[in-house]
Amino acid sequence: MSKRARSSKPKKVLVTGGRGLVGSALQKVIAEDRPDDEEWIFVSSKDGDLTDPAATRKIFEKHLPTHCIHLAAMVGGLYKNLRANLDFWRQNMLINDNVLSLCHEFNVEKCVSCLSTCIFPNATTYPIDESMIHNGPPHDSNYGYSYAKRMIDVQNRGYFEQHKRLYTSVIPTNIYGPHDNFNLEDSHVIPGIMHRMHLAKDEPEFSCWGSGKPLRQFIFSEDLARLFVWVMREYDSIEPIILSVPEEDEVPIGDVVHMIAKASGYKGQIKFDTTKADGQFKKTASNAKLKSLNPSFKFTPMEEGITKTIEWFQENYDTARK
Numbered sequence: 466m467s468k469r470a471r472s473s474k475p476k477k478v479l480v481t482g483g484r485g486l487v488g489s490a491l492q493k494v495i496a497e498d499r500p501d502d503e504e505w506i507f508v509s510s511k512d513g514d515l516t517d518p519a520a521t522r523k524i525f526e527k528h529l530p531t532h533c534i535h536l537a538a539m540v541g542g543l544y545k546n547l548r549a550n551l552d553f554w555r556q557n558m559l560i561n562d563n564v565l566s567l568c569h570e571f572n573v574e575k576c577v578s579c580l581s582t583c584i585f586p587n588a589t590t591y592p593i594d595e596s597m598i599h600n601g602p603p604h605d606s607n608y609g610y611s612y613a614k615r616m617i618d619v620q621n622r623g624y625f626e627q628h629k630r631l632y633t634s635v636i637p638t639n640i641y642g643p644h645d646n647f648n649l650e651d652s653h654v655i656p657g658i659m660h661r662m663h664l665a666k667d668e669p670e671f672s673c674w675g676s677g678k679p680l681r682q683f684i685f686s687e688d689l690a691r692l693f694v695w696v697m698r699e700y701d702s703i704e705p706i707i708l709s710v711p712e713e714d715e716v717p718i719g720d721v722v723h724m725i726a727k728a729s730g731y732k733g734q735i736k737f738d739t740t741k742a743d744g745q746f747k748k749t750a751s752n753a754k755l756k757s758l759n760p761s762f763k764f765t766p767m768e769e770g771i772t773k774t775i776e777w778f779q780e781n782y783d784t785a786r787k
Contacts, residue, residue, distance in 0.1 A: 475502040478697065479528055479573075481515060481564060482536030483507025487579065489644035490690035491534070498694075506530065510537075516559040525567045534693055535564050535578040538614075543606060543744045545651040550609035557613035565620050569630055576632040577696050580705060582682075582748045583607050584615040584636070592712050592751035595636070595705050604745045618705055625703045635696055638709040638750055642686025642770065643777035647787040655683065655771075658722055659778055660787060662731050669733045671726070674741035677719025682710050682750060685770035688762075695759060709752040710764050721771075728772045729779075 482488050488507055495505050506528050513520035515537050539556040546553060561578070568576045585593045586601030598618060603611035617634050624630035641655040649660055658673065665671050692708045700706060722735055755762070765773075778785055 475504055476532050477504045477506065477528065477530045478532045478534060479524070479530035480505065480507045480534045480536060482509065482538065484509040485536060486640060486642060486645045486686050487536050487689055487693070490642055490686035491693060494687060494690040494694060515563055516556055518563050521563040521567055525571045529571065531574050532697060533564070533568050533573050533576040534697060535561070535576055537564070538579070540610070541651045542653045542657060543742065546607035546610055547742070550607065552609070553607065554609035554613050557610060558616065561613065561617050561620065565617070565624065565632060568632065569624055569628060574631065575697065576630075577693065578617045578621070578632070578634040580614045580617060580634050580636045581611070582636055582638050582707075582750050583611045583745075585748065587745065591747065591749040593749065594751045595707055595754060598705065606742070606744050621703050631701060631703065633696070633700065633703050634705045635693065636705050636707045636750070637689050638682035638684050638748070640686055640689055641683055642774050644686070645774070645786070647778060647785050649787070654681075654718060655721060655725070655774070658725050659729070659775055662725055662729055663778070663782070665733070666729070666731055671731065671733050671735050673719070673722050673735060673737050675718065675737060675743045676739050677717060677722060677737040679718050679743050679745065680715045680747040680749065681718065682712070682715045683721070683767060684708065684710055685765040688764050692755075692759070692762065700758070706754055707750050707752055708755060709750045711752055712749055714764070714767070715747070715749055716767065724768055724771045725775065728768070728775045
């Protein structure tokens with residue numbers, strides 16, 4: 466198929482994974498502030514299987530995007546990764562290659578893909594920054610997902626060197642917010658704790674998996690969505706950029722559990738089950754690059770974000786992903 470010529474306006478922004486945690490936040494942000502020269506198209510697995518080249522092609526043929534925000538991925542929490550590292554590698558490599566190759570074929574001007582801080586080396590110095598991605602192997606607990614995401618940076622560089630494509634990537638720290646996956650077994654830490662605590666609201670004791678000591682930087686999904694829009698509109702480099710709260714906002718998981726308990730009204734005793742794995746102890750990321758380019762951005766305080774997420778979960782409990 467020949468490359469399609471593009472006019473500079475309007476932009477047609479295709480969002481893969483458009484009904485997940487970040488995609489839903491993007492829908493909310495765009496509804497509040499969308500220029501007349503932008504059309505946003507949100508697709509999910511219901512619109513086509515992105516591991517299938519033919520199904521992915523049909524999406525591109527239907528919408529003919531000029532820009533793409535690539536969020537779609539096989540994702541899961543620590544214990545799901547431990548069980549299925551091969552699946553995470555294979556599924557995500559297929560998704561990423563299909564999306565990026567079709568972005569090139571359909572002459573998409575700019576693609577912004579979503580990575581993760583888990584791509585960084587396990588043995589490293591802190592804070593981690595954008596220059597350290599390929600300095601060593603990631604943590605063993607989720608190496609499949611980590612390597613697959615890391616390869617997006619390699620692909621972006623290849624598309625730029627061979628075809629001058631402006632395909633780039635962002636690296637958010639741990640994301641939470643409305644529309645998350647609250648599955649009891651395979652979710653990330655915040656939605657998993659929220660759901661378990663919701664079910665244990667009348668119990669005298671709540672057991673939290675792990676020691677509660679690992680440190681994490683958490684970013685509210687709507688903050689990340691606003692930063693994604695900024696990157697799509699303003700950031701013109703193939704080099705990855707970390708999207709994170711400042712280093713001083715890093716918190717122990719145990720503190721997060723107590724924030725959730727306070728916001729949800731749980732009154733019982735909280736205990737930590739140290740027989741469960743903690744995963745990587747810390748992944749402290751520097752947001753110096755972000756601050757230098759977007760110094761006025763304000764992050765949602767974590768207590769406020771936790772409260773908004775719990776309120777959404779309780780109001781949408783019957784239909785939330787779980």
